[in-house]
Amino acid sequence: MDFIRSMISRDLRTGKYGGRVVTRFPPEPNGFLHIGHAKSICLNFGLAEEHPGGRCHLRLDDTNPDTEKAEYVEAMKRDIRWLGFEWGEHLYHASDYFEQLYRYALVLIDKGLAYVDSSTMEEIRERRGTVTTPGVNSPWRDRPRDVNLDLFRRMRDGEFPDGSHVLRAKIDMAHRNMIMRDPLLYRIRHSTHYRQGDDWPIYPMYDFAHCLSDSVERVTHSLCTLEFENNREIYDWLLEHVDAPVPRPEQTEFAPLVLDYVITSKRKLKELVRTGHMRGWDDPRMPTLAGLRRRGVTPEAIRALCDMVGVARAQSRVDFGKFEFAVRDDLNRRAPRAFCVLDPLKVVITGYPAGREEIFRAPRMPGGDGRWGTRELPFGRELYIDREDFAETPPPGFHRLRPGGEVRLKYACTIRCDVVVKDGTGRVSELRCSFDPETRGGVAPKGRRVRGIIHWVKADRAVGAEIRLIDRMFRVAEPPPDDIVGALNPESGRVVAGALLEPGVAGAPPGTHYQFERHGYFFSDPKDSCDERLVFNRTVTMRDGWAGRVRNEAARVHGTRAPVALDDEAVGISPTGHRRSPEESLGSHRDKRRFGELRSLGVTEAAAASLVRSPAALQLFDAARPRYPQGAESIAAWLVNDFTRLLGSDDGADPARLDPAALGDLVRAVDAGEISHRQGRTVLAALLARGGSFAEARAAVDLTEIGDEDTLSALLQELVAEYPDKAAAYRAGRTGLLGFFVGRVMRRTDGKADPRAATRLAEAILTGDAKL
RNA sequence: UGGCCCGUCGUCUAAUGGCAGGACACCGGUCUUUGGAACCGGGGGUGGUGGUUCGACUCCACCCGGGCCAACCA
Numbered sequence: 001m002d003f004i005r006s007m008i009s010r011d012l013r014t015g016k017y018g019g020r021v022v023t024r025f026p027p028e029p030n031g032f033l034h035i036g037h038a039k040s041i042c043l044n045f046g047l048a049e050e051h052p053g054g055r056c057h058l059r060l061d062d063t064n065p066d067t068e069k070a071e072y073v074e075a076m077k078r079d080i081r082w083l084g085f086e087w088g089e090h091l092y093h094a095s096d097y098f099e100q101l102y103r104y105a106l107v108l109i110d111k112g113l114a115y116v117d118s119s120t121m122e123e124i125r126e127r128r129g130t131v132t133t134p135g136v137n138s139p140w141r142d143r144p145r146d147v148n149l150d151l152f153r154r155m156r157d158g159e160f161p162d163g164s165h166v167l168r169a170k171i172d173m174a175h176r177n178m179i180m181r182d183p184l185l186y187r188i189r190h191s192t193h194y195r196q197g198d199d200w201p202i203y204p205m206y207d208f209a210h211c212l213s214d215s216v217e218r219v220t221h222s223l224c225t226l227e228f229e230n231n232r233e234i235y236d237w238l239l240e241h242v243d244a245p246v247p248r249p250e251q252t253e254f255a256p257l258v259l260d261y262v263i264t265s266k267r268k269l270k271e272l273v274r275t276g277h278m279r280g281w282d283d284p285r286m287p288t289l290a291g292l293r294r295r296g297v298t299p300e301a302i303r304a305l306c307d308m309v310g311v312a313r314a315q316s317r318v319d320f321g322k323f324e325f326a327v328r329d330d331l332n333r334r335a336p337r338a339f340c341v342l343d344p345l346k347v348v349i350t351g352y353p354a355g356r357e358e359i360f361r362a363p364r365m366p367g368g369d370g371r372w373g374t375r376e377l378p379f380g381r382e383l384y385i386d387r388e389d390f391a392e393t394p395p396p397g398f399h400r401l402r403p404g405g406e407v408r409l410k411y412a413c414t415i416r417c418d419v420v421v422k423d424g425t426g427r428v429s430e431l432r433c434s435f436d437p438e439t440r441g442g443v444a445p446k447g448r449r450v451r452g453i454i455h456w457v458k459a460d461r462a463v464g465a466e467i468r469l470i471d472r473m474f475r476v477a478e479p480p481p482d483d484i485v486g487a488l489n490p491e492s493g494r495v496v497a498g499a500l501l502e503p504g505v506a507g508a509p510p511g512t513h514y515q516f517e518r519h520g521y522f523f524s525d526p527k528d529s530c531d532e533r534l535v536f537n538r539t540v541t542m543r544d545g546w547a548g549r550v551r552n553e554a555a556r557v558h559g560t561r562a563p564v565a566l567d568d569e570a571v572g573i574s575p576t577g578h579r580r581s582p583e584e585s586l587g588s589h590r591d592k593r594r595f596g597e598l599r600s601l602g603v604t605e606a607a608a609a610s611l612v613r614s615p616a617a618l619q620l621f622d623a624a625r626p627r628y629p630q631g632a633e634s635i636a637a638w639l640v641n642d643f644t645r646l647l648g649s650d651d652g653a654d655p656a657r658l659d660p661a662a663l664g665d666l667v668r669a670v671d672a673g674e675i676s677h678r679q680g681r682t683v684l685a686a687l688l689a690r691g692g693s694f695a696e697a698r699a700a701v702d703l704t705e706i707g708d709e710d711t712l713s714a715l716l717q718e719l720v721a722e723y724p725d726k727a728a729a730y731r732a733g734r735t736g737l738l739g740f741f742v743g744r745v746m747r748r749t750d751g752k753a754d755p756r757a758a759t760r761l762a763e764a765i766l767t768g769d770a771k772l
Numbered sequence: 773u774g775g776c777c778c779g780u781c782g783u784c785u786a787a788u789g790g791c792a793g794g795a796c797a798c799c800g801g802u803c804u805u806u807g808g809a810a811c812c813g814g815g816g817g818u819g820g821u822g823g824u825u826c827g828a829c830u831c832c833a834c835c836c837g838g839g840c841c842a843a844c845c846a
Contacts, residue, residue, distance in 0.1 A: 001786085028846050064845060121844060130842055132773040166844055176775040178842050187844035206846045229777055230841050253777085260783090267845090308795060310785045312778095315839055319783045322796050332809065367809075399807080410805055453805050517806050546807045548798085606823045610833045641824040645831050677825065726791075736791060739827060743790030755790090756826050 002311040004252060008047065008221060017220040017247050021054040023047050024219050025080070026061045026094075026210070029072035029194075032281040032288040033079045035302065036264035039257040042306040044223060045085035057217055058087035062095045063209045065193040075281070079289040083299045094204075094213050095196050101204045102156060104212055104242045105167060105185060109148045113241050114185060115141055116151040117168050124166070127173070128181050134174035135181045141170065155188055158201035162188050167202075171237065179230050180237070183207055211235040212242070214249040222249045225256040226313070254311050260320040260477035261489075262287045268484050277485060284470050284525070284537045285492050295470055296513055296523025296539030301330040320472065327540045331513060331521040336364040336372060339410075339455040339502040340516035340536075342467060344384035346430045346459065349415065352381040357458070360441060362411040375504045379412050382459035384500055389454040390431060392420060397549060399451035401431070407452040410517070413439040414450050455517050462500035465534035467522065469494040501534065508534065518542060594618070601632040610640040617643065620660050627664025634667045642681055646688050657691035665694035678755070679703045707754040709761060712745065716758070716765045719744050730766050738762055 048056035108114035129135030282290035364372035419432035479487035598608035
């Protein structure tokens, strides 16, 4: 289960959204959906399907009139449905909320939280500062509320030209998050919107429109990709300050799908289409859903890929092999087999009468249950095989046809190459072969096994076809963003005009999948293929074991790889060549002095450095010490470890509630052995949550500990009986399993068992030394 | 140079502080009328250094590496 599904389960358990799961898929209709969107679609719509009563809205995020078109909306709907998802009645447009959004903006202005800025674009940019320097306030920042209200109304009424004013949130021009430096909320744009026409001269910005649209639709989980992490702060800020109804939607980010050899920038894809490098959004080389569909990739394969890739926050890059696997795995089940000769080489069966024809039958699907039936393969004196299935000087391991060698024509018979005929240029133009009638239909008499098996077609019965050998779009896995065109794979659209197919393929309607045996999976082009001219796109090649062997052979010949030099940076050493101590990473002299004092008190190096860096913890340290003067080292350790941890993980923990005296007492009690470290942690959590003295907190929490040997051994005996294989594995040397048994004891006792006793007993019982 | 986020087999991804597991790729084998498919088996991993803990992929600190943010785009 991924982290988003875990989060939703948790929300369902705690009733955060009253049991509702409402997601949304919010594309901007400024281009076509691509494989990257597929991940988001599968996630959002998948989540809705998984939960009873769950919904996923399709919302067109159409707040920029200059880039959006109705045709893109239609394409998006088509592509989402093709993937197998349905939004039902929940089709929305951000542009339908313009009136509501406008009113929300008035609320912000009214609260003094938004203002009309009349600076130029350049001025705004300059005053924003940089990531390391604060911005400066706009001279228009303190306009009176009524002026703002009036100006904004007039902006809405269309009184001002583009770029003359913007509406901005009034937050903080020195904010460390650049996005929070008075973000723009509205801009003036006298453009015709594809749905709203000329009704609106002002348009909301993404940050303003998105959170509010989510809120209007009562979305619960607003999922987006990692690059919006920084925008979460403004998302929450806006919902809070317009007093959006609770519970409010919450944004969660996940890693986008990044696939080797693919780009998913709509802007760049659009550019490739515009410049004619691609023949449209649905060019079969394109990573768009329309392109993939036309190439023959199935929605099932795309969904399988998304399942394989998972959902996480780590930046990741998916191996292209995963995509290919998903496609092959699906097509293997659904694509009937056929013979296709891409590069024909004539074969004359010298012993076969010229006018004669016989029919061999072959299964449409191999190894199957016969439901797919059989196909007919006419055979005669003149055939074609693929040129690459013959080698005049075969490389080692090659077991297809060679001069004097034998090969099996699949489903027909074995032939032997007797004569190689060449044309004037020295190129092989024809093979004269003899055939063995005994081997007809695949019978192999006398135990004579022929290793090579190749496909073929009968010369006068084959049907011609155009085959587009679609290949990966780029030559390199990670095309450089500044030179996409230069990285294009010139081979990705290779066209073979004169391919020959077995006759049964002749009537294939557009949009039919085939596996052309030994070549790969192909799909008759939905647009260009017709009865008069068959056109097939290669969806994916077969997995190529031969290529792998050739590769290995080459590696063997070229010797072993050079040893890899470990560079210093990779092993965590600074460029200056030495490892910095915690002390050295301290900045000021004051900090260094404090560090020295702590060290002389007996505080460890690591703890001292941490304490110096954390003023709040340091203050607690100083205040707690009088209560336990000898315990400097322990107090420091508690502060930098358990205390910091509780602050980071527990929402209810408030350091202000912690009485330093209680902390001192706590640490002393642990050191004195009055309570265990574990129990100490429990008490500390209580102290952080509710305050009070050590004695009070200690009395308030349940500190019972099961140390009783009889109870623990009985439990362990049960566990050993329950998991005999684990116990055996432990005895066989998998000592890591001790933790498994101890863990189970802890779980069964609700965390109350004494882990030391449990560990000791588990060891004794497992090794059979159970005299205790 | 700031803030936020992220580092687990080659790749993607799991593991309430308690067995480092799965998938793709790779290698080997069985079978096979696709150098395909199927089936079986194998190797391979927690970025580094400290710390806390009975026990750390998980918590703490620092270091190293990567990503995002300075559009009147989304």
